[in-house]
Amino acid sequence: MKGGYAGRLLHVDLTEEKTEARELPTRLQEDYLGGSGLGTRLLYDMTGPETDPLGPENVLIFVTGPFTGTKVPTSGRHQILAKSPLTGIFGEGDAGGRWGAALKGAKWDGIVVTGAASRPLYLLVEGDAVRLVAADDLWGRDTFETESVLVKRHGTTCRVAAIGPAGERKTPLAAIVHDGADARVAGRCGLGAVMGSKKLKALAVIATEDVLPLDERGLRSHLRERLPLFVENAKGLHLLGTAGGVAGAEKLGDLPLKNWSRGGWDRAAAISGQEMAATILTGRFYCASCPIGCGRTVAIEEGPYRGVVGAGPEYETLGMLGASCLVSDLEAVTYAADICNRCGMDTIETGNAVAMAMEWAEKGILSPAELEGLDLRWGNAGAMVELVRRISRGETFLGRLLGQGVAAAARSLGRGLEAAIHCKGLSFPAHDPRCFNSLALGYATSNRGACHLQGGTYMFEKTALLPELGYDRPQDRHGVAGKGRLNFDAQNVMALFDSLKLCKFLLYAGATLTDIRRWLAFVTGREISLEELMRTGERLFNLKRLYNVRCGISRDDDVLPDRIVSLPRRDEGTGENLPPLTTMLEEYYACRGWDARGVPTRERLLSLGLADEAASLRP
Amino acid sequence: MTLTLSFRIHPLVTSRSGEIPRRLAIEGPTTAGKIIKDLGLDETEVLAVLKGNYLPMESVIDGEVEIGLYPVLAGG
Numbered sequence: 001m002k003g004g005y006a007g008r009l010l011h012v013d014l015t016e017e018k019t020e021a022r023e024l025p026t027r028l029q030e031d032y033l034g035g036s037g038l039g040t041r042l043l044y045d046m047t048g049p050e051t052d053p054l055g056p057e058n059v060l061i062f063v064t065g066p067f068t069g070t071k072v073p074t075s076g077r078h079q080i081l082a083k084s085p086l087t088g089i090f091g092e093g094d095a096g097g098r099w100g101a102a103l104k105g106a107k108w109d110g111i112v113v114t115g116a117a118s119r120p121l122y123l124l125v126e127g128d129a130v131r132l133v134a135a136d137d138l139w140g141r142d143t144f145e146t147e148s149v150l151v152k153r154h155g156t157t158c159r160v161a162a163i164g165p166a167g168e169r170k171t172p173l174a175a176i177v178h179d180g181a182d183a184r185v186a187g188r189c190g191l192g193a194v195m196g197s198k199k200l201k202a203l204a205v206i207a208t209e210d211v212l213p214l215d216e217r218g219l220r221s222h223l224r225e226r227l228p229l230f231v232e233n234a235k236g237l238h239l240l241g242t243a244g245g246v247a248g249a250e251k252l253g254d255l256p257l258k259n260w261s262r263g264g265w266d267r268a269a270a271i272s273g274q275e276m277a278a279t280i281l282t283g284r285f286y287c288a289s290c291p292i293g294c295g296r297t298v299a300i301e302e303g304p305y306r307g308v309v310g311a312g313p314e315y316e317t318l319g320m321l322g323a324s325c326l327v328s329d330l331e332a333v334t335y336a337a338d339i340c341n342r343c344g345m346d347t348i349e350t351g352n353a354v355a356m357a358m359e360w361a362e363k364g365i366l367s368p369a370e371l372e373g374l375d376l377r378w379g380n381a382g383a384m385v386e387l388v389r390r391i392s393r394g395e396t397f398l399g400r401l402l403g404q405g406v407a408a409a410a411r412s413l414g415r416g417l418e419a420a421i422h423c424k425g426l427s428f429p430a431h432d433p434r435c436f437n438s439l440a441l442g443y444a445t446s447n448r449g450a451c452h453l454q455g456g457t458y459m460f461e462k463t464a465l466l467p468e469l470g471y472d473r474p475q476d477r478h479g480v481a482g483k484g485r486l487n488f489d490a491q492n493v494m495a496l497f498d499s500l501k502l503c504k505f506l507l508y509a510g511a512t513l514t515d516i517r518r519w520l521a522f523v524t525g526r527e528i529s530l531e532e533l534m535r536t537g538e539r540l541f542n543l544k545r546l547y548n549v550r551c552g553i554s555r556d557d558d559v560l561p562d563r564i565v566s567l568p569r570r571d572e573g574t575g576e577n578l579p580p581l582t583t584m585l586e587e588y589y590a591c592r593g594w595d596a597r598g599v600p601t602r603e604r605l606l607s608l609g610l611a612d613e614a615a616s617l618r619p
Numbered sequence: 620m621t622l623t624l625s626f627r628i629h630p631l632v633t634s635r636s637g638e639i640p641r642r643l644a645i646e647g648p649t650t651a652g653k654i655i656k657d658l659g660l661d662e663t664e665v666l667a668v669l670k671g672n673y674l675p676m677e678s679v680i681d682g683e684v685e686i687g688l689y690p691v692l693a694g695g
Contacts, residue, residue: 232629236666236692239673244691248663273691274666278675463631463690508692 002212004066004524005029006107010130012123014198015056015115019123019130024109030526031609034065034109036092036498037540039081042112043090044543049551053085053190054170054197056116062103062161062203063111065501069104069211069288071219072519073230073511074503076101076288078110085197086172086190086349086405087425090447090547093186094498095161096287097179102159105207117199124154127208135201139168142342144310147180150204162202164344167192169394171403173349177341181310182285182295187346188426189448190405219522222515227291230509234292237505238284241296242315243273249319253574254435254458256324258378259355260421260428260563263571267328271318275330281312292505298334305335305385313337313347319430320351325358325384332381336388343392352427353402353409354387356419365416372396421561424449424553433560433579434569436461438475438483438490440579441588444558445487447544455491456504457483464507466493468514468530478577484587492537499540539608542592542600546613555598558585622647623683624654631690634659639688652676654686666691 011020024038032038039061046059060082067075078100084091103111106127113123120135138146147160160180167174174192178184195201213219236244249255250268257265269275276296285295296312313321313334322333340347360366361376374383390399401409406427410420421428426449433440435458442455452458460466461477469489475482493513497504500516513530521527528536545553560581568576589596593604605614624643632639636659645657651667651674667674668687680686 233631234692235629235668235687235689239668239689240666240691242692244666248661248691251661251663269663274675277673278677463692505692 001104001107001209003214004070005034006104006109008108010108010111010125012111012113012132013115014113014117014121014132014200017117017121017132019132029066031536032540033496033499033536034068035063035077035079035501036081036094036495037536038110038499039063039079039092040090040540040543040547043081043083044547046114047083051083053083053088053194056114056198058083058194058197060113060191060194060198060200061110062113064100064104064109065499066524067519068501069101070213070523071223071289072502072523073223073227074287074290074292074506075501076290077501077503078103079498079501080176080186080191082189082191082194084189084191084448085170085193087449089424089449089551089553090544091189091191092448093176093188093191094453095176095178095184095186096290096503097159097182097184098288099159099161099178099184099205100501101211101288102157102205102207104211105209106205107209111203113198113200116197120199120201122150122202122204123200124204126206138201140165143177143183143344144180144342146202150202151180154204154206157206159205160202162344163192163195164342166343166345166392166403167196168201170196171345171394172405172408173346173353173403175344175346177344183311183341184287185341185346187348188451192344213523214525215522219519222518222522226511226515230506230511231291234505234509237292237294237508240273240277241284241294241312243276243296243313243318245315246272246318246323247274249315249431250323251573252435253569253571254432256319256428256430256432258326259324259352259359259419260432260561261359261567263569263574265323265326267326268323270328271322271330271333276312279330280334287503290503292503292509294505300331300334303331305331308334308338310338311341316430317347317351320348321354321384321388324351324355324430326379327381327384328379329381332385336385339385339388339392345392348429349405349427350388350391352406352421353391354384356406356410356416356421357387357398357402359419360416363416366398370397372398374398418562421564422450423560424557426450431458432569432574433564434577435574436477437480437577437579437584438477438486440560440564440581441483441487441584442491444560444581444585445491445588447541447548453504454494455487456494456507457486457490459504459507460486460490466490467512469493480580480583481587483584484589484591487588488591491541492534495540496533496537535608539610542605542608542610543613545600546610549599553598555585555596558598620647621645622649622680624680625685627685627687629687629689632660632665632688648679648681650676651678651680651686654680655688660688664691665689
């Protein structure tokens with residue numbers, strides 16, 4: 001397969017148990033690239049405000065980018081999209097690993113799943129050979145077991161995306177887990193619940209051919225020149241994983257503590273990547289085509305948490321299940337993460353939920369009867385693990401309540417709403433907007449709810465650069481002017497990363513937009529100017545916003561929890577800083593060309609080639 | 620015993636107290652963590668590498684070696 005695109009999508013109607021190949025028009029490839037952009041186009045056209053996220057009318061879209069499966073560094077990724085059952089708006093997740101590369105190697109750009117099966121099924125794709133297979137024997141199994149069974153059945157080249165019991169029960173914080181115990185997870189937005197609502201247990205994919213760029217020699221030559229720099233720059237990520245940053249994040253005032261209510265914690269090093277390397281780390285692994293290799297493999301052989309063998313906890317997991325709960329027991333956090341991976345749950349949403357419950361317990365918001373014997377004092381590792389277990393199984397009042405995600409759980413309880421730290425229903429990831437002002441704006445305007453990756457601006461306030469856009473030195477993290485522009489630029493760039501399918505750690509590694517334009521030319525033959533590339537990123541971001549506008553989202557929803565904008569951390573790194581969201585939002589809307597309601601203007605949409613969408617806007 | 624250590628320093632590793640020396644003569648044995656502190660660096664921001672491998676802060680250094688100093692990249 002050559003040229004970046006297979007030129008076809010696999011449509012799967014689970015209600016009718018039928019599959020069909022459909023052409024992927026060249027115009028969609030050019031205007032929406034692939035991955036997140038192409039998936040958004042399909043989601044926008046196939047669902048809307050009336051769609052029940054857990055009904056058969058929702059679609060579940062797995063889609064690669066033009067780089068997926070090639071040797072372009074970090075391109076072993078794919079995107080999954082659906083209307084989110086967690087937030088009720090646009091939903092997407094990104095995963096690394098090897099599944100996406102296998103799908104492209106099977107000559108498919110993506111899979112569009114519609115309808116709902118009447119019995120558990122899994123999809124088997126081996127090149128042109130596609131079939132739906134009964135999955136009664138897999139239903140109820142965890143994600144690691146499911147992968148193990150399918151690899152044994154279909155061979156070691158079989159790559160598996162699966163849901164666990166959380167997805168089967170349609171828990172809104174359910175995730176889709178890839179590559180078994182390596183656990184490359186599309187965690188956010190409850191996509192696992194959508195898969196469960198369709199009774200689709202897994203997608204097993206086997207590549208049948210190599211994925212080659214149009215200009216193999218050109219790509220090889222360029223990579224020979226650039227890869228040593230990427231490897232050198234990202235060595236910290238390779239040696240310590242994302243977890244290597246835990247202690248530094250605490251010092252900087254970035255690490256969430258006690259459900260986002262304070263700064264300063266002297267136990268951060270105990271749950272760091274450095275501690276992991278000295279204790280439970282057994283190996284490192286790479287996603288497909290990755291020169292960085294940030295994946296951890298760990299094993300716990302003794303003690304109350306023995307038996308864990310698989311992916312080590314990432315920074316986000318340590319931040320939410322560890323620091324935000326003031327739990328400093330690395331093995332306990334690793335064990336809780338293992339429960340999440342096996343059952344298929346988002347560790348960010350789960351960690352926020354546990355921390356929220358601990359705050360409720362401290363403040364007496366939960367009655368002893370509602371606590372059901374749990375001692376949810378801050379830092380109680382055993383209680384944290386037990387609550388994660390209950391959430392994963394949907395057991396007990398609190399387990400079922402928190403399984404809805406923090407926003408719905410607090411609404412459902414009707415008390416303690418101030419402890420639900422989220423935006424648009426998606427809980428905060430483990431980076432504090434009081435540490436990076438730009439993140440406050442990024443969380444408030446991210447299309448899937450509070451997300452650090454849809455803008456990734458904090459990276460440009462640390463070490464990452466975008467010289468082609470004028471960011472040739474790290475930005476002031478506590479500054480205000482220019483944060484609207486930074487979010488505008490960075491969100492457009494990240495939309496490109498999510499569509500072409502690149503890992504954002506490439507920015508730490510030193511990759512530039514010039515590199516990306518050259519890779520696109522090597523892989524697809526398409527020469528694209530910087531201006532057109534950025535216009536494409538802006539188009540993709542705006543289409544997601546339009547999806548949400550149709551669902552009723554407006555400026556009223558571009559807000560943050562009160563404590564984030566009014567309660568200083570008062571620690572060494574962040575001190576009294578509070579992000580001035582309203583001021584930054586004004587600049588941002590002006591950059592975006594959105595009106596005072598947060599709706600893209602017709603003029604801006606027309607300039608982005610979204611004429612049909614402009615015509616459908618209500619005055 | 621006096622050790623002469625040499626350093627390979629990534630461009631993103633910078634010291635707030637000035638330029639980082641490329642070579643350092645110290646009384647050994649010592650530890651990786653102490654070396655990093657002696658260089659005016661923060662052990663939460665910098666990691667040490669010996670022969671391509673991560674060097675924990677408590678690792679004992681008792682020989683003439685080249686140590687790589689790299690930035691810890693936070694977050695995901």
